Amino acid sequence: MAYPKSVTDTVEEMKKGSSMTLDWDVVVNYTESDINDLLYETFQDKSKAQLTEIKCRIKIPDIFNPSKYVYINYDFKLAAPLLNFNSRNAKGPSCNLSFPVVDGTARAEGGDPAIIRPGRYSLVLGTLKLATAKGAADPDTKSYDQPFVIPDEGSKQGCVVIDLPTSEDLTVDIKVDRNSSVPEIPILDSFIPNVCAAIKELLTAPGKAIRYEIARVKAIPPPSGTIQLKPKSFRFHAFLPSEAPKPTDAGVLTLFIQTRTKNDGMKEGLATEWERMWRNTLKCSPIPTSQTASIIFSKDMIYEIVFKPAIEAKKYTGTLENSKGGMKMKINIGETAKRQGVNKIVKGKFGSSVRYYTAAVSKYLPPLELTLSEHADAAVYTLAWKFDYSFEWATQALPGVGTPPAPMYGTVKATHTIPKDSNKHAKLVTFLDDYSFKLDCSVSKDDWGDKFEAEDPSGWEGWLGKSGVLPDWVKSVHVDLPTFDLPLQSVNFFLTTNLLFPGDKQVIDINKTSGLHIPADLYLVGKVKIQ
Incomplete structure (x- = not known):
């Protein structure tokens, strides 16, 4: 009943x-x-x-x-x-x-x-x-x-x-x-x-x-x-x-x-x-x-009159998903994330040096997900964004004299995610006045979380010098992470x-x-x- x-x-x-x-x-x-x-x-x-x-x-x-x-x-x-x-x-x-x-x-x-x-x-x-x-x-x-x-x-x-x-x-x-x-x-x-x-x-x-x-x-x-x-x-x-x-x-x-x-x-x-x-x-x-x-x-209707104009004003594209339990939309900003390549030699003592190398990466970004939903008796929203890629790195010691040893190399899978903290609580949707609500739909470079995983070498790869270790310098190579901002007009x-x-x-x-x-x-x- x-x-x-x-x-x-x-x-x-x-x-x-x-x-x-x-x-x-x-x-x-x-x-x-x-x-x-x-x-x-x-x-x-x-x-x-x-x-x-x-x-x-x-x-x-x-x-x-x-x-x-x-x-x-x-x-x-x-x-x-x-x-x-x-x-x-x-x-x-x-x-x-x-x-x-x-x-x-x-x-x-x-x-x-x-x-x-x-x-x-x-x-x-x-x-x-x-x-x-x-x-x-x-x-x-x-x-x-x-x-x-x-x-x-x-x-x-x-x-x-x-x-x-x-x-x-x-x-x-x-x-x-x-x-x-x-x-x-x-x-x-x-x-x-x-x-x-x-x-x-x-x-x-x-x-x-x-x-x-x-x-x-x-x-x-x-x-x-x-x-x-x-x-x-x-x-x-x-x-x-x-x-x-x-x-x-x-x-x-x-x-x-x-x-x-x-x-x-x-x-x-x-x-x-x-x-x-x-x-x-x-x-x-x-x-x-x-x-x-x-x-x-x-x-x-909310998507069409509130979000779609804001998305198009930023030259993005978006779609409203047919989802239950919330209002989920995917927003494509049409940009590429780039990771710099490295190919440099650092001089050491007694004429020795070390060569560092990583391949450059260019990754077309997948859509960002913006979800409005209900949590703990309140209207909330979350931003979710994730992309990954793999790249190779190598180091080789170059002695001042003699034959250089074989390089050490490896493959790394990098994953970048929003939110940085998976336990981070969703943000509240708040009223500005009687019939207008506010969302802070933005992502800065500092909001991204990173995860790097070294690929374990097979037996013959290890014999050839492939390493399952992830050097710190590899993780520190600059990545041009995307930002996002979606100003929403107040809606009466x-x-x-x-x-x-x-x-x-x-x-x-x-x-x-x-x-x-x-x-x-x-x-x-x-x-x-x-x-």
């Missing part, structure tokens, strides 16, 4: 895959509690069309004169609604809205009104359709399985809305808390089915265009000099992460956002695959316990105006110390706060 897990356990599950975004650039997840906070804020805004009061009337047969009817008038004053998502059906995701009844009256014509006290009744609107639109006032809504293209003009935004006018499967119920100390009202409790039918007829009548915005994606142009993700289109889904949800399980609203010109995000079967991945493969929620929101940035992943709830007050707050993770994609967790 899938369920919310700790940040550590959620990241461990996500490390099992190469990406969790289903080829979308950005995936944002909110909990029901965040949306309910938003609905409360919206409820305070009296300028928006919403349900704050419902008046209806029913007629019932007069028990004293069955040929006549008695009319009962109801006036329900409602508090801010509470949302909960349903399991998806064939028509897509849906939700319920529960409105506590905090005041009102029930009065039979000709009789005294019965006062409705808070704490006993709730009006529940069920199986409400979720859709996308430009805003709550926009009647041109789109289904959850159609991408919403953010317009270049006007508001430059798209919203996820609860769309009462098109909710064909709308149900209406009045829930009664039988444990409440508030006494029952017989002319209400006895006729709840009749009252619900009257309310449904009222809500589905022409002209009742009530929609609630529950999420918003904006496309504000980025300021000059910064890299910013500008949303171009999005889709959404609302689901219960658990395969066998309990009534108390919290649902999740997910936004799938495309920020690049190409739109490669999964289209067919998106909702089914998203649910399958979290329920059956990862067995957790995209939002860990103690957090209320998460953002997943596709590693393919989203300006706060681009990833807001409709109230323009709520934004995801990421903890700069513990909110950044890299199980494969870039994974940010946090809470929605009021600005």
Whole structure:
């Protein structure tokens, strides 16, 4: 069974895959509690069309004169609604809205009104359709399985809305808390089915265009000099992460956002695959316990907008590897490492001298590996670079007189590695500000580690003078080791105006110390706060 897990356990599950975004650039997840906070804020805004009061009337047969009817008038004053998502059906995701009844009256014509006290009744609107639109006032809504293209003009935004006018499967119920100390009202409790039918007829009548915005994606142009993700289109889904949800399980609203010109995000079967991945493969929620929101940035998109421009600016070439458990890229700097050749004679005493010789080496460098990953509950990165080669050396004593002896010679394998210390810890990926991170991607000549291994001679090679000893002078011959530097431009992943709830007050707050993770994609967790 899938369920919310700790940040550590959620990241461990996500490390099992190469990406969790289903080829979308950005995936944002909110909990029901965040949306309910938003609905409360919206409820305070009296300028928006919403349900704050419902008046209806029913007629019932007069028990004293069955040929006549008695009319009962109801006036329900409602508090801010509470949302909960349903399991998806064939028509897509849906939700319920529960409105506590905090005041009102029930009065039979000709009789005294019965006062409705808070704490006993709730009006529940069920199986409400979720859709996308430009805003709550926009009647041109789109289904959850159609991408919403953010317009270049006007508001430059798209919203996820609860769309009462098109909710064909709308149900209406009045829930009664039988444990409440508030006494029952017989002319209400006895006729709840009749009252619900009257309310449904009222809500589905022409002209009742009530929609609630529950999420918003904006496309504000980025300021000059910064890299910013500008949303171009999005889709959404609302689901219960658990395969066998309990009534108390919290649902999740997910936004799938495309920020690049190409739109490669999964289209067919998106909702089914998203649910399958979290329920059956990862067995957790995209939002860990103690957090209320998460953002997943596709590693393919991060590579393309952050690393690829920096690589190309340095005239390097790079590729993103299809790896699990991290973001691994190979960078080819297109240079050659050179080891000097030696051929010199050093004079000694009494006319003697010694000849030193090594072959020159030119080695085309293999790609450097830059890996971003997760270690000890933190986002880290490592640089790995390694190349090796073999070369020959020789020394020969040259006496002042007489015949010189045979030279001593050998073969050496040299290996140069980054990092120098294999036990060196990875470096932390740190935030510069709310949505920018910093990596110190550089290699100096002093960062290289060296290892020299002498090749053992065979029997006949030893007889000819080949040595398995490695002279110190051989190791000290200068090698022109490469350096590396990759300046990364600060990235504003989203300006706060681009990833807001409709109230323009709520934004995801990421903890700069513990909110950044890299199980494969870039994974940010946090809470929605009021600005």
